[in-house]
Amino acid sequence: MNEQTAWINGEFLPFNDAGLSLADSGVVHGDSVTEMLRTFRHEPFRVAEHLVRFRHSLTAALLECPYTDEELTDVIVQVIQRATTDLSEKTDLGLILFATGGANVTYVGSEYDRSPTVCVHSFPLQTDLWKRLMRDGQSLVVSAHPAIPTNSFDPTIKSRSRMHWRIADREVRKSHPQASAVFADEEGNLTETSSGNLFAVLDDTIITPSADIVLNGISRQFVIELAEHRGWSVHQEPLTIDRALTASELWTSSTPYCLAPVTVLNEQPIGDGTPGPRYLELIEAWSELVGVDIRQQILADD
Numbered sequence: 001m002n003e004q005t006a007w008i009n010g011e012f013l014p015f016n017d018a019g020l021s022l023a024d025s026g027v028v029h030g031d032s033v034t035e036m037l038r039t040f041r042h043e044p045f046r047v048a049e050h051l052v053r054f055r056h057s058l059t060a061a062l063l064e065c066p067y068t069d070e071e072l073t074d075v076i077v078q079v080i081q082r083a084t085t086d087l088s089e090k091t092d093l094g095l096i097l098f099a100t101g102g103a104n105v106t107y108v109g110s111e112y113d114r115s116p117t118v119c120v121h122s123f124p125l126q127t128d129l130w131k132r133l134m135r136d137g138q139s140l141v142v143s144a145h146p147a148i149p150t151n152s153f154d155p156t157i158k159s160r161s162r163m164h165w166r167i168a169d170r171e172v173r174k175s176h177p178q179a180s181a182v183f184a185d186e187e188g189n190l191t192e193t194s195s196g197n198l199f200a201v202l203d204d205t206i207i208t209p210s211a212d213i214v215l216n217g218i219s220r221q222f223v224i225e226l227a228e229h230r231g232w233s234v235h236q237e238p239l240t241i242d243r244a245l246t247a248s249e250l251w252t253s254s255t256p257y258c259l260a261p262v263t264v265l266n267e268q269p270i271g272d273g274t275p276g277p278r279y280l281e282l283i284e285a286w287s288e289l290v291g292v293d294i295r296q297q298i299l300a301d302d
Contacts (some may be wrong), residue, residue: 006018006119006120007121009117018121020100023103023104023112025100026098026160027100032098032159032161033058033098033157033160034096034098034160035057036094036255037095039080040292041089041150041291043088045218046218047073048069051085053218054158057158057159061100061157065099069287079120079121081269090297091124092125092297094124095122097119099118101117117278127188127297129299130256131299134295134298136260136263136275137261137262137274139176140179140181140193140265141180141182141263142182143172143183143184144171145164145171147169149159151205156214157214162194162231168181185213187238188240188241189238190209190241190244196219197214197215197217197252198250198262201247201276201278206233207234207235207236207247208236211236211260218255219253219254219258223251226286245265247270251277257294258283259279259283259286261276283295
């Protein structure tokens with residue numbers, strides 16, 4: 001396997017040789033926005049949509065990026081090519097794009113070059129991480145910590161600062177080692193997990209929290225497209241904990257695993273406690289469109 005590649009401010013480097021200055025505001029303050037993409041058979045998925053969201057995050061966070069979308073797309077393609085020269089087609093990549101606010105003047109002084117740091121790097125997708133949730137479904141527990149209010153921090157910014165999420169997951173796992181946290185807002189409406197958007201099947205309708213109170217995931221957008229293409233009704237509206245517990249199916253969508261069932265919420269089974277038929281239909285449809293059996297790729301050798 002070739003060593004993975006990183007590109008930082010115009011320079012290609014081996015992954016293990018790449019790094020940020022200790023004075024970079026991305027390190028000092030978490031002052032950074034990011035995107036995670038993935039490949040299917042070494043082809044990047046929905047690059048244009050990721051770059052649209054990246055530009056939105058930059059604007060909302062008052063950060064800059066000196067590279068055009070065309071330049072970043074070319075870099076993404078080159079990083080993939082360098083990383084997959086001798087890589088089996090069965091192994092796909094995750095790709096990270098991020099930009100920071102540049103050097104922290106407290107450390108380096110006002111005369112130092114404060115240009116933003118922009119990076120693209122790759123890594124093999126660690127499919128073992130998602131075997132259990134893809135096979136059996138995942139367990140979610142509503143965090144005791146509420147979601148950050150939208151008037152305090154714009155949830156549509158995909159930022160590197162994930163401390164709130166990390167604390168919630170760690171706290172949940174003290175009593176539920178196999179579970180992940182899901183946030184609810186101050187009104188008791190579910191929002192999202194640390195890694196994915198939430199969907200509930202209620203009667204014949206798919207409910208997902210509104211895109212203005214969560215990160216509008218690229219996978220989320222694709223799930224909505226797949227569902228609507230099948231004639232299924234999708235509503236973006238509040239989803240209370242009680243409503244979610246009555247759902248016949250719950251799912252989360254996320255870039256690395258695409259779509260995964262939730263079979264337990266707050267220690268209560270969802271539906272019959274197994275991955276549901278609508279989930280299985282959607283993940284099969286996604287697989288057909290990208291030419292990769294997504295579940296099998298993750299469950300291989302299980």
